[in-house]
Amino acid sequence: MADNAHAAAADHAAEGTGLVFHPMDQFKVQPLFGGTDVSWYTPTNAMLWLALTVLAVFLIMVVGTRGRAVIPSRGQSIGELAYGFVHKMIEDVTGKDALVYFPYIMTLFMFILMNNFLGLIPTSFANTAQIAVTAVLAFAVFFAVTIIGFVKHGSHFLGLFWVTSAPLAIRPVLAVIEVISYFVRPVSHSIRLAGNITAGHAVMKVFAAFAGLVALSPLAILGITAMYGLEMLVAFIQAYVFTILTCVYLKDALHPSH
Amino acid sequence: MATESHGAEAVAAGHAAAESAGMPQLAVETFGNQIFWLLVALVATYLILSRVALPRIAAVLAERQGTITNDIAAAEELKLKAKEAEAAYEKALADARSQANEIVEATRAEIKADLDAALEKADAEIAAKAAESEKAIAEIRANAAESAAEVAKDTAKELIAALGGEVDGRSVTAAVNARMKG
Numbered sequence: 001m002a003d004n005a006h007a008a009a010a011d012h013a014a015e016g017t018g019l020v021f022h023p024m025d026q027f028k029v030q031p032l033f034g035g036t037d038v039s040w041y042t043p044t045n046a047m048l049w050l051a052l053t054v055l056a057v058f059l060i061m062v063v064g065t066r067g068r069a070v071i072p073s074r075g076q077s078i079g080e081l082a083y084g085f086v087h088k089m090i091e092d093v094t095g096k097d098a099l100v101y102f103p104y105i106m107t108l109f110m111f112i113l114m115n116n117f118l119g120l121i122p123t124s125f126a127n128t129a130q131i132a133v134t135a136v137l138a139f140a141v142f143f144a145v146t147i148i149g150f151v152k153h154g155s156h157f158l159g160l161f162w163v164t165s166a167p168l169a170i171r172p173v174l175a176v177i178e179v180i181s182y183f184v185r186p187v188s189h190s191i192r193l194a195g196n197i198t199a200g201h202a203v204m205k206v207f208a209a210f211a212g213l214v215a216l217s218p219l220a221i222l223g224i225t226a227m228y229g230l231e232m233l234v235a236f237i238q239a240y241v242f243t244i245l246t247c248v249y250l251k252d253a254l255h256p257s258h
Numbered sequence: 259m260a261t262e263s264h265g266a267e268a269v270a271a272g273h274a275a276a277e278s279a280g281m282p283q284l285a286v287e288t289f290g291n292q293i294f295w296l297l298v299a300l301v302a303t304y305l306i307l308s309r310v311a312l313p314r315i316a317a318v319l320a321e322r323q324g325t326i327t328n329d330i331a332a333a334e335e336l337k338l339k340a341k342e343a344e345a346a347y348e349k350a351l352a353d354a355r356s357q358a359n360e361i362v363e364a365t366r367a368e369i370k371a372d373l374d375a376a377l378e379k380a381d382a383e384i385a386a387k388a389a390e391s392e393k394a395i396a397e398i399r400a401n402a403a404e405s406a407a408e409v410a411k412d413t414a415k416e417l418i419a420a421l422g423g424e425v426d427g428r429s430v431t432a433a434v435n436a437r438m439k440g
Contacts, residue, residue: 024281029288040290047291050299057303061311068314070322083315103308111303131283132292198283 020212023205027129027198045125049118053127056114082110086243093247098254104144105250108137109243112193116235119197120228128238129197131190138190141246149253160256189245196238200231403438410434 032043060082064075072080086106090098112128119126127133149157161178163171204227211220411434418425 028282029285029292038288038291040294042291044288044291044295046288047295050295054299054302054306058306061315062306065311065314065318068318070318070325072318076318079311080315080319083312083319103304103312106312107300107304107307110307111300127292127296129283130292132289133296136293136296194283198281 021206021209023202023209026201026205027126029125029130046127046130049115049125049127052118053111053114056118057110060114061110082106082113089244090247093244094251094254098247098250101250105243105246108141108246109239112137112242113236113239116197116239117232119201120231120235126197126201129194129201131194134190134194135186137193137242138186141189141249142186145246145249145253148250149256152254153256157253157256160252164257185249189242193238193242196234200227200234203227204231407434407438410438 029038029044029046031038032045032048035042038044060075061079064073065079067073067076069076083106086109087099087102090102090105115126115128115133118124119128149160153159161175161182163174163178166174204224207220207223207227211217211224213220411431414430414434415425415427418430
């Protein structure tokens with residue numbers, strides 16, 4: 001109680017300067033219908049925006065293509081564009097034999113893309129800024145790739161770490177480096193996405209706080225606008241990067257020889 | 259209004275400060291909730307895409323590819339047909355031209371033959387007419403000489419008689435004949 005009062009007093013002091021920064025509050029997981037307890041099944045803002053993501057994917061990929069027209073409508077073109085984009089990416093990066101994994105990679109791409117864009121709606125909740133979410137996605141890719149590698153190639157999959165094109169003397173050293181880099185992959189894979197989205201959203205929030213100052217508000221609004229444009233780009237690029245890295249990792253599993 | 263919202267913010271901020279300073283993303287107590295709903299959303303997305311959207315789009319793309327291939331094949335066929343038609347047209351044109359030439363030649367030969375025949379006939383007629391005329395002229399000339407001789411004899415006899423001479427028919431005739439020969 002005394003602690004709370006103390007904190008409130010500190011906040012009032014901050015308000016006195018006219019600037020209140022809470023750039024990270026937007027990433028808090030909160031129950032939708034009041035209360036503070038968050039158990040595993042509580043409907044939260046995270047759940048709401050995940051549901052809206054699924055809805056967005058449904059609208060674009062199913063409702064948009066309902067015409068099944070040979071000459072596509074605008075909505076159908078978007079769905080076909082997304083389909084062709086990921087299909088071609090898998091073909092180019094991983095090879096034709098990876099097309100059996102197309103639905104999974106397409107799921108990843110559409111899910112991350114829609115989350116990134118929905119997260120850009122003001123007052124929304126960006127799920128891809130959550131390390132818990134991106135870590136699950138990245139580790140799912142990591143385990144899937146490792147399992148596919150061992151199932152398809154058995155112990156030959158370990159050849160991935162034994163660089164036969166290097167001189168024999170430095171191969172053990174390279175093997176250690178390769179193993180480390182292999183296990184760092186899911187970490188960098190998840191933090192890259194969450195970090196990019198978190199940073200962009202936090203910067204916009206900081207600009208928004210500055211907009212409260214009359215003298216700085218035009219600059220702050222300009223800054224928000226510019227950052228928003230940049231974040232639109234980041235939203236797409238990060239979804240693309242996550243997907244193409246998945247394809248690259250999958251290529252290692254399917255064709256482990258360098 | 260402004261003070262109210264500020265108050266609410268301050269309370270929220272106080273809670274945040276109490277819960278975790280820094281990144282709410284690292285609040286482990288919400289991970290279970292996030293991961294559970296994430297898995298639900300992922301499975302839903304996967305089912306939507308793999309069961310409905312992707313087969314549908316794949317079918318549409320395949321159909322489009324088929325249509326395009328068919329259209330291109332049809333276009334090739336039509337092109338071939340057009341070429342055939344053009345060749346046939348050229349051939350017909352050449353045939354007609356050669357036929358026309360033949361007709362022209364035949365007609366020319368026919369006309370020439372007719373013309374030659376007519377000319378020959380005309381020549382023959384002219385020759386016949388000329389011969390006839392010559393004959394007539396010769397006759398006229400002969401008649402004229404005879405008449406002149408007779409007139410000369412008669413005239414000479416009359417002159418001799420008028421002059422009081424004795425008319426000797428034989429000598430007069432001989433004299434006239436000698437003169438006529440001239």
